[in-house]
Amino acid sequence: MSVIKVEQLKKVFKGKEVVKGISFELNKGRCVALLGPNGAGKTTTLRMLSGLLKPSNGSIKFQEKNALNDIRYSIGYLPQYPVFHSWMSGKEFLMYVGELAYLSKKEANERAEELLKKVAIDDAKNQRISKYSGGMKQRLGIAQAMMHKPKLLMLDEPVSSLDPIGRREVLTLMEELKEETTILFSTHILGDAEEICDDLLLLHHGEILESGSIDDLRKRHQSPKFELSLRDSANKYVDKIERLESVNTIVLEKGELHIFVNDIARARAEILTKAVQEDWPIVKFELSRTSLEDLFMKVVQS
Numbered sequence: 001m002s003v004i005k006v007e008q009l010k011k012v013f014k015g016k017e018v019v020k021g022i023s024f025e026l027n028k029g030r031c032v033a034l035l036g037p038n039g040a041g042k043t044t045t046l047r048m049l050s051g052l053l054k055p056s057n058g059s060i061k062f063q064e065k066n067a068l069n070d071i072r073y074s075i076g077y078l079p080q081y082p083v084f085h086s087w088m089s090g091k092e093f094l095m096y097v098g099e100l101a102y103l104s105k106k107e108a109n110e111r112a113e114e115l116l117k118k119v120a121i122d123d124a125k126n127q128r129i130s131k132y133s134g135g136m137k138q139r140l141g142i143a144q145a146m147m148h149k150p151k152l153l154m155l156d157e158p159v160s161s162l163d164p165i166g167r168r169e170v171l172t173l174m175e176e177l178k179e180e181t182t183i184l185f186s187t188h189i190l191g192d193a194e195e196i197c198d199d200l201l202l203l204h205h206g207e208i209l210e211s212g213s214i215d216d217l218r219k220r221h222q223s224p225k226f227e228l229s230l231r232d233s234a235n236k237y238v239d240k241i242e243r244l245e246s247v248n249t250i251v252l253e254k255g256e257l258h259i260f261v262n263d264i265a266r267a268r269a270e271i272l273t274k275a276v277q278e279d280w281p282i283v284k285f286e287l288s289r290t291s292l293e294d295l296f297m298k299v300v301q302s
Protein backbone atom coordinates (compact mmCIF):
# COMPACT_ATOMS: atom_id res chain seq x y z
CA MET A 1 0.00 0.00 0.00
CA SER A 2 1.34 3.40 -0.83
CA VAL A 3 1.69 6.23 1.68
CA ILE A 4 2.12 8.98 -0.86
CA LYS A 5 1.61 9.24 -4.59
CA VAL A 6 3.41 11.94 -6.54
CA GLU A 7 2.51 12.73 -10.13
CA GLN A 8 4.24 15.01 -12.61
CA LEU A 9 5.78 17.10 -9.83
CA LYS A 10 7.59 20.07 -11.23
CA LYS A 11 9.45 23.12 -9.89
CA VAL A 12 10.61 26.03 -11.98
CA PHE A 13 12.91 28.68 -10.48
CA LYS A 14 13.28 31.79 -12.61
CA GLY A 15 12.49 29.96 -15.81
CA LYS A 16 14.77 27.01 -14.97
CA GLU A 17 13.13 23.63 -14.40
CA VAL A 18 14.95 22.08 -11.45
CA VAL A 19 12.42 19.29 -10.90
CA LYS A 20 11.07 18.10 -14.22
CA GLY A 21 7.70 16.45 -13.72
CA ILE A 22 8.66 13.45 -11.59
CA SER A 23 6.22 10.70 -10.58
CA PHE A 24 6.64 8.06 -7.90
CA GLU A 25 4.90 6.27 -5.03
CA LEU A 26 6.29 5.44 -1.62
CA ASN A 27 5.11 2.19 -0.12
CA LYS A 28 4.20 1.85 3.51
CA GLY A 29 6.93 0.65 5.85
CA ARG A 30 9.74 1.08 3.31
CA CYS A 31 12.89 3.10 3.68
CA VAL A 32 13.48 4.94 0.44
CA ALA A 33 16.64 6.77 -0.54
CA LEU A 34 16.38 9.83 -2.75
CA LEU A 35 19.85 9.52 -4.20
CA GLY A 36 21.52 12.07 -6.43
CA PRO A 37 24.56 14.28 -6.84
CA ASN A 38 24.66 17.91 -5.68
CA GLY A 39 22.07 20.06 -7.41
CA ALA A 40 19.98 17.08 -8.59
CA GLY A 41 16.86 18.56 -7.01
CA LYS A 42 16.61 16.48 -3.84
CA THR A 43 16.03 19.35 -1.40
CA THR A 44 13.55 21.01 -3.74
CA THR A 45 11.60 17.74 -4.01
CA LEU A 46 11.54 17.20 -0.24
CA ARG A 47 10.48 20.79 0.40
CA MET A 48 7.58 20.38 -2.01
CA LEU A 49 6.54 17.09 -0.38
CA SER A 50 6.66 18.68 3.07
CA GLY A 51 4.48 21.59 2.01
CA LEU A 52 7.20 24.22 2.44
CA LEU A 53 7.48 24.98 -1.26
CA LYS A 54 4.66 25.29 -3.74
CA PRO A 55 5.07 23.04 -6.78
CA SER A 56 4.91 24.73 -10.19
CA ASN A 57 2.89 21.76 -11.37
CA GLY A 58 1.84 18.24 -10.45
CA SER A 59 0.12 16.57 -7.53
CA ILE A 60 1.10 15.09 -4.18
CA LYS A 61 -1.52 12.80 -2.67
CA PHE A 62 -1.48 11.21 0.74
CA GLN A 63 -3.43 7.97 0.70
CA GLU A 64 -4.65 8.30 4.29
CA LYS A 65 -6.33 11.47 5.47
CA ASN A 66 -5.44 12.72 8.94
CA ALA A 67 -7.92 14.12 11.43
CA LEU A 68 -6.79 17.71 10.80
CA ASN A 69 -7.00 17.29 7.01
CA ASP A 70 -3.59 18.88 6.59
CA ILE A 71 -0.72 16.85 5.11
CA ARG A 72 1.76 18.51 7.47
CA TYR A 73 0.38 16.36 10.29
CA SER A 74 1.20 13.21 8.35
CA ILE A 75 4.79 14.26 7.70
CA GLY A 76 7.88 14.61 9.83
CA TYR A 77 10.64 16.65 8.22
CA LEU A 78 14.26 17.29 9.10
CA PRO A 79 15.78 19.95 6.84
CA GLN A 80 19.36 19.77 5.62
CA TYR A 81 20.34 22.67 7.89
CA PRO A 82 17.98 22.50 10.88
CA VAL A 83 17.67 25.53 13.12
CA PHE A 84 17.25 24.96 16.83
CA HIS A 85 16.47 27.33 19.66
CA SER A 86 19.89 26.70 21.16
CA TRP A 87 19.07 28.29 24.50
CA MET A 88 16.43 25.60 25.10
CA SER A 89 17.21 22.17 26.47
CA GLY A 90 16.53 19.16 24.25
CA LYS A 91 13.45 18.28 26.33
CA GLU A 92 12.09 21.84 26.24
CA PHE A 93 12.53 21.92 22.49
CA LEU A 94 10.58 18.69 22.00
CA MET A 95 7.80 19.96 24.30
CA TYR A 96 7.64 23.13 22.23
CA VAL A 97 7.38 21.13 19.01
CA GLY A 98 4.67 18.98 20.60
CA GLU A 99 2.69 22.12 21.40
CA LEU A 100 2.96 23.26 17.78
CA ALA A 101 1.59 19.87 16.71
CA TYR A 102 -1.43 20.30 19.04
CA LEU A 103 -0.39 17.53 21.45
CA SER A 104 -1.66 17.92 24.99
CA LYS A 105 1.02 18.66 27.61
CA LYS A 106 0.73 15.10 28.92
CA GLU A 107 1.00 13.57 25.44
CA ALA A 108 3.94 15.82 24.56
CA ASN A 109 5.73 14.93 27.78
CA GLU A 110 5.29 11.18 27.26
CA ARG A 111 6.28 11.32 23.61
CA ALA A 112 9.31 13.53 24.34
CA GLU A 113 10.57 11.16 27.05
CA GLU A 114 10.04 8.15 24.77
CA LEU A 115 11.90 9.79 21.87
CA LEU A 116 14.74 11.14 24.00
CA LYS A 117 15.44 7.54 25.00
CA LYS A 118 15.05 6.27 21.46
CA VAL A 119 17.51 8.78 20.03
CA ALA A 120 19.81 8.22 23.03
CA ILE A 121 20.03 11.76 24.34
CA ASP A 122 17.98 11.30 27.50
CA ASP A 123 21.15 11.78 29.58
CA ALA A 124 21.50 15.25 28.07
CA LYS A 125 17.82 16.13 27.90
CA ASN A 126 18.13 19.03 30.37
CA GLN A 127 21.29 20.46 28.79
CA ARG A 128 21.11 23.43 26.47
CA ILE A 129 21.11 22.45 22.79
CA SER A 130 24.08 24.80 22.23
CA LYS A 131 26.19 22.24 24.16
CA TYR A 132 25.16 19.32 21.92
CA SER A 133 27.52 17.75 19.37
CA GLY A 134 26.56 17.70 15.66
CA GLY A 135 25.40 14.08 15.97
CA MET A 136 23.28 14.87 19.06
CA LYS A 137 21.66 17.82 17.29
CA GLN A 138 20.85 15.66 14.30
CA ARG A 139 19.32 13.00 16.55
CA LEU A 140 17.30 15.68 18.33
CA GLY A 141 16.20 16.90 14.89
CA ILE A 142 14.96 13.40 14.07
CA ALA A 143 13.13 13.21 17.43
CA GLN A 144 11.53 16.59 16.67
CA ALA A 145 10.31 15.27 13.31
CA MET A 146 8.85 12.17 15.00
CA MET A 147 6.96 13.97 17.82
CA HIS A 148 3.53 13.76 16.16
CA LYS A 149 3.99 10.14 14.98
CA PRO A 150 4.11 10.98 11.26
CA LYS A 151 3.19 8.45 8.59
CA LEU A 152 6.18 9.59 6.57
CA LEU A 153 9.51 10.78 7.92
CA MET A 154 11.59 12.85 5.50
CA LEU A 155 15.22 13.55 6.24
CA ASP A 156 17.33 15.82 4.03
CA GLU A 157 20.95 14.61 3.96
CA PRO A 158 20.81 13.65 7.65
CA VAL A 159 24.35 12.30 7.85
CA SER A 160 26.38 14.28 5.35
CA SER A 161 27.65 16.88 7.83
CA LEU A 162 28.55 14.37 10.55
CA ASP A 163 31.84 12.76 11.57
CA PRO A 164 32.10 8.94 11.25
CA ILE A 165 30.81 8.30 14.79
CA GLY A 166 27.86 10.68 14.36
CA ARG A 167 27.07 9.12 10.99
CA ARG A 168 27.03 5.63 12.44
CA GLU A 169 24.76 6.70 15.32
CA VAL A 170 22.26 8.38 13.02
CA LEU A 171 22.22 5.53 10.48
CA THR A 172 21.63 3.02 13.29
CA LEU A 173 18.81 5.18 14.61
CA MET A 174 17.22 5.35 11.17
CA GLU A 175 17.33 1.55 10.95
CA GLU A 176 15.33 1.41 14.18
CA LEU A 177 12.83 4.03 13.02
CA LYS A 178 12.03 1.94 9.95
CA GLU A 179 9.92 -0.21 12.27
CA GLU A 180 7.72 2.78 13.12
CA THR A 181 7.28 4.79 9.95
CA THR A 182 7.97 5.06 6.25
CA ILE A 183 11.22 6.94 5.62
CA LEU A 184 12.35 9.02 2.68
CA PHE A 185 15.85 10.37 3.01
CA SER A 186 18.07 12.19 0.63
CA THR A 187 21.72 11.45 0.20
CA HIS A 188 24.49 11.68 -2.36
CA ILE A 189 26.21 8.60 -0.94
CA LEU A 190 25.18 5.30 -2.49
CA GLY A 191 26.67 3.29 0.40
CA ASP A 192 24.34 4.97 2.92
CA ALA A 193 21.34 4.26 0.73
CA GLU A 194 22.33 0.62 0.33
CA GLU A 195 23.04 0.18 4.01
CA ILE A 196 19.65 1.08 5.38
CA CYS A 197 17.18 1.41 2.50
CA ASP A 198 14.89 -0.96 0.69
CA ASP A 199 14.09 1.26 -2.29
CA LEU A 200 15.88 3.85 -4.35
CA LEU A 201 14.89 6.89 -6.41
CA LEU A 202 17.86 8.02 -8.46
CA LEU A 203 17.51 11.70 -9.24
CA HIS A 204 19.69 13.60 -11.71
CA HIS A 205 19.12 17.05 -13.23
CA GLY A 206 15.57 17.01 -11.82
CA GLU A 207 14.60 13.66 -13.38
CA ILE A 208 14.19 10.20 -11.93
CA LEU A 209 16.56 7.98 -13.88
CA GLU A 210 15.96 4.79 -11.93
CA SER A 211 13.57 3.66 -9.25
CA GLY A 212 12.67 0.44 -7.52
CA SER A 213 13.96 -1.92 -4.90
CA ILE A 214 17.71 -1.82 -4.42
CA ASP A 215 17.92 -5.60 -4.86
CA ASP A 216 16.12 -5.44 -8.21
CA LEU A 217 18.19 -2.51 -9.43
CA ARG A 218 21.34 -4.32 -8.46
CA LYS A 219 20.30 -7.37 -10.48
CA ARG A 220 19.18 -5.28 -13.43
CA HIS A 221 22.47 -3.45 -13.64
CA GLN A 222 24.68 -6.48 -13.47
CA SER A 223 26.14 -7.10 -16.86
CA PRO A 224 29.48 -8.66 -17.68
CA LYS A 225 32.57 -6.61 -18.39
CA PHE A 226 36.28 -7.30 -18.73
CA GLU A 227 38.81 -5.13 -16.98
CA LEU A 228 42.01 -4.77 -18.96
CA SER A 229 45.23 -3.07 -17.83
CA LEU A 230 48.30 -2.75 -20.03
CA ARG A 231 51.83 -1.59 -19.41
CA ASP A 232 51.27 0.79 -22.32
CA SER A 233 48.90 3.75 -22.58
CA ALA A 234 45.40 2.21 -22.57
CA ASN A 235 44.18 4.84 -25.05
CA LYS A 236 46.09 3.15 -27.87
CA TYR A 237 43.91 0.03 -27.57
CA VAL A 238 40.44 1.59 -27.37
CA ASP A 239 39.86 1.68 -31.14
CA LYS A 240 41.19 -1.82 -31.70
CA ILE A 241 38.92 -3.33 -29.03
CA GLU A 242 35.91 -1.28 -30.01
CA ARG A 243 36.11 -2.78 -33.49
CA LEU A 244 35.65 -6.33 -32.14
CA GLU A 245 32.15 -7.63 -32.81
CA SER A 246 31.39 -8.91 -29.32
CA VAL A 247 32.22 -5.62 -27.60
CA ASN A 248 29.42 -3.21 -26.65
CA THR A 249 31.14 -0.22 -25.09
CA ILE A 250 34.42 0.71 -23.48
CA VAL A 251 35.00 3.05 -20.56
CA LEU A 252 38.50 4.21 -19.63
CA GLU A 253 38.81 4.59 -15.87
CA LYS A 254 42.05 5.38 -14.05
CA GLY A 255 44.14 3.96 -16.88
CA GLU A 256 42.13 0.74 -16.99
CA LEU A 257 39.81 -0.32 -19.80
CA HIS A 258 36.33 -1.51 -18.81
CA ILE A 259 35.04 -3.52 -21.74
CA PHE A 260 31.29 -4.19 -21.66
CA VAL A 261 30.20 -7.32 -23.49
CA ASN A 262 27.17 -9.58 -23.99
CA ASP A 263 28.72 -12.93 -24.79
CA ILE A 264 31.55 -13.57 -22.35
CA ALA A 265 33.13 -16.58 -24.10
CA ARG A 266 33.14 -14.95 -27.52
CA ALA A 267 34.47 -11.64 -26.22
CA ARG A 268 37.22 -13.36 -24.26
CA ALA A 269 38.31 -15.32 -27.35
CA GLU A 270 38.27 -12.24 -29.60
CA ILE A 271 40.17 -10.00 -27.20
CA LEU A 272 42.82 -12.61 -26.32
CA THR A 273 43.35 -13.64 -29.96
CA LYS A 274 43.97 -10.01 -30.88
CA ALA A 275 46.25 -9.56 -27.87
CA VAL A 276 48.38 -12.57 -28.78
CA GLN A 277 48.55 -11.60 -32.47
CA GLU A 278 49.76 -8.11 -31.61
CA ASP A 279 51.70 -9.00 -28.47
CA TRP A 280 49.92 -6.58 -26.15
CA PRO A 281 51.74 -5.94 -22.83
CA ILE A 282 48.84 -7.12 -20.65
CA VAL A 283 49.14 -6.66 -16.89
CA LYS A 284 45.59 -7.65 -15.96
CA PHE A 285 42.67 -9.21 -17.85
CA GLU A 286 39.80 -10.03 -15.59
CA LEU A 287 36.07 -10.70 -15.82
CA SER A 288 33.88 -8.70 -13.47
CA ARG A 289 30.32 -7.44 -13.27
CA THR A 290 28.98 -3.94 -13.55
CA SER A 291 27.09 -2.75 -10.55
CA LEU A 292 24.90 -0.07 -9.12
CA GLU A 293 28.13 1.78 -8.37
CA ASP A 294 28.98 1.84 -12.07
CA LEU A 295 25.53 3.19 -12.86
CA PHE A 296 25.77 5.85 -10.17
CA MET A 297 29.28 6.91 -11.21
CA LYS A 298 28.12 7.25 -14.82
CA VAL A 299 25.21 9.42 -13.66
CA VAL A 300 27.34 11.59 -11.39
CA GLN A 301 29.96 12.15 -14.09
CA SER A 302 27.52 12.96 -16.88
Ligand SMILES: Nc1ncnc2c1ncn2[C@@H]1O[C@H](COP(=O)(O)OP(=O)(O)OP(=O)(O)O)[C@@H](O)[C@H]1O
Pocket residue numbers: 013014018036037038039040041042043044045188
Ligand atom coordinates in the same frame (compact mmCIF):
# COMPACT_ATOMS: atom_id res chain seq x y z
N1 LIG B 1 15.17 29.15 -4.23
C1 LIG B 1 15.84 28.85 -5.32
N2 LIG B 1 15.96 29.75 -6.34
C2 LIG B 1 16.63 29.45 -7.48
N3 LIG B 1 17.24 28.27 -7.71
C3 LIG B 1 17.17 27.32 -6.74
C4 LIG B 1 16.47 27.56 -5.50
N4 LIG B 1 16.57 26.45 -4.74
C5 LIG B 1 17.30 25.55 -5.46
N5 LIG B 1 17.65 26.07 -6.65
C6 LIG B 1 18.43 25.38 -7.70
O1 LIG B 1 17.77 24.18 -7.98
C7 LIG B 1 18.73 23.13 -8.26
C8 LIG B 1 18.46 21.96 -7.34
O2 LIG B 1 18.78 22.33 -6.03
P1 LIG B 1 18.51 21.38 -4.77
O3 LIG B 1 18.98 22.08 -3.55
O4 LIG B 1 17.12 20.90 -4.80
O5 LIG B 1 19.48 20.16 -5.11
P2 LIG B 1 20.03 19.00 -4.17
O6 LIG B 1 19.95 17.74 -4.96
O7 LIG B 1 19.32 19.02 -2.85
O8 LIG B 1 21.55 19.41 -4.00
P3 LIG B 1 22.49 19.41 -2.69
O9 LIG B 1 22.91 17.98 -2.49
O10 LIG B 1 23.63 20.27 -3.12
O11 LIG B 1 21.69 19.97 -1.54
C9 LIG B 1 20.10 23.76 -8.08
O12 LIG B 1 20.58 24.11 -9.35
C10 LIG B 1 19.82 24.98 -7.24
O13 LIG B 1 20.76 25.99 -7.50
